[in-house]
Amino acid sequence: MSGSCCNHNDADQAARAQADTIYRRVLWAVLAINAVMFVVEIGAGIASRSASLQADAVDFLGDAANYGISLFVVGHALHIRARASLAKALTMGAFGIWVLGVAGWNVMTGATPHAYTMGIVGFSALAANGASFGLLWRFREGDSNMRSAWICTRNDVVSNIAVLLAALGVFGTGTGWPDVLVASIMGILALQGATVVTRQALAELRPFSVRPAE
Template sequence: MPHDACGHSDTFTGDDPAFRRVLWIIILLNGGMFLVEFVAGAIAGSLALQADSLDFAMDAATYGLSLAVIGMAAATRARAALLKAASLGLIAAWVLGTALWRVAGGGVPEAFTMGGIAIAAFAANLLSVLLLWKWREGDANIRSVWLCSRNDAFGNLLVLAAAAGVFGTGTRWPDLAVAVVMSALFLQTSFLTARTALAELRGARPSGGTHGDHAGHAH
């Protein structure tokens, strides 16, 4: 998949009623899974589950932002993508910091709760990926939706692996290790989204002046 879609007239910007309906479904799905994983993560004492729940919450919020800026000027869509990239970076920093703090102490997570919730979360994200497959290529705003859903499905498999590791070793280390890996995954998605958005933002600004109303048609 291309990372820099700037300058192509056929770049999909989300202006499709079918895409909007799919995005609404995914927003509701992510919001529901955030509540489920947040409670389960607290009960199980799993940082990996808590990280995944925050990711669901952030996805619901940023997908709502994606929906809101569809049809707006190219520069506005690019700035929305930059906001999403920054939010992912903050989540990554929190997860990494919490993991380092828990190295000093903490209980062993409950493996069966981790595993069961991870399977449910994977099913939700796999459904999101399949629904978005048709629109996986697009501008930074649309591409960030695809990247988040794809990476989230991978993250759920990591949580499942952490649950197996906790069960097999009887320690918290697999949970913390997966939390660190998920933090790195969040950072990667943040970087890819920001890189594409910055390229599109440059493309939306004609040299020698500020962008005008035609910026919305730059893609």
């Protein structure tokens, strides 16, 4: 009986180790994708004066950092992974607040971005995030650390589609309002994602905060 239990535990540990190895490889791939796209999009965003492109670029940078954190904590205890998730939720929330600030600044300055640049770079970003989304799909129902990585990528795909719509809006209206609107939506999505991850991470940490009665 005890031998059977030991074999079962060994099988579970082996399966977990294999899953962690696959997850690490996926994280390295999406980290590289996000790092490259940050460089591409921040340059295009500044050159085109697009708030939504700049916001998306900073989002790529934040995601790359988040994937790096995820790589560091893969295979660690649940409470360590949950605390890492709280750190990632904080960066997601900070990104959301920053984006809303940039959108407000562009309203005051009346900047009008270049629609063609927005469209071309936005389509490239959508392709990159679509690849990341597909790679992370199987881990979407994991712990808060895995879920936060998937939520970041899910939000990015939505944001990229919105950037493309903003490019069409800027082209059609000749104003920067569509760009500002999309940047604001991206900021709100980041704040919503930060809230979801924070709630799950706190729920995972709750059992560790309960002290036995003396």
